[in-house]
Amino acid sequence: MKNVELTTLAYVEKDGRYLMMHRTKKKNDINKDKYIGIGGHVEERESPEECILREAKEEAGIVLHNPRLRGILTFLIDDLYEMTFLYTADSFEGELTECNEGDLVWVKKEEIGNLPIWEGDRIFFYLLNTREDVFSLKLTYVQDVLKEVALDGVKLPDWRIWEK
DSSP: OOOOEEEEEEEEEETTEEEEEEOOSSTTOTTTTOEEOEEEEOOTTOOHHHHHHHHHHHHHSOEESSOEEEEEEEEEETTEEEEEEEEEESOEESOOOOOSSSEEEEEEGGGGGGSOOOHHHHHHHHHHHHOOSOEEEEEEEETTEEEEEEETTEEOSOOOGGGO
């Protein structure tokens, strides 16, 4: 397994909708055709907050105000080991620009579950809607199938918590 990759992910909120990117334009994209938030890899000597601010500007053309850390996501996907700092933001300035990785769209929160998203994303959307504290979520995938989930260090035998 490789060293850990550090990334950021943000869901910008406006009028009951989240800004999402439909990943359709990037070659060899693990997220191809899925909907995800904006974000990217933490660069050398950069904090997660600096990263998400930079990525929001680069990918969407917006300046986030007070992004709020909501969770730390650990992804184990085959040989990928990634830790992602998950943010939300409800204030920004600027107009959306075109992104070279996908199409930016505002999606009603209640419609996100109908989109092609990773199964583990359903869990953290549930947590974003039901918890105020910062959570830790570990998602283990084998060939794009979610196999194991741990929340705050405890394995969940039934991770379909959003359905309960």
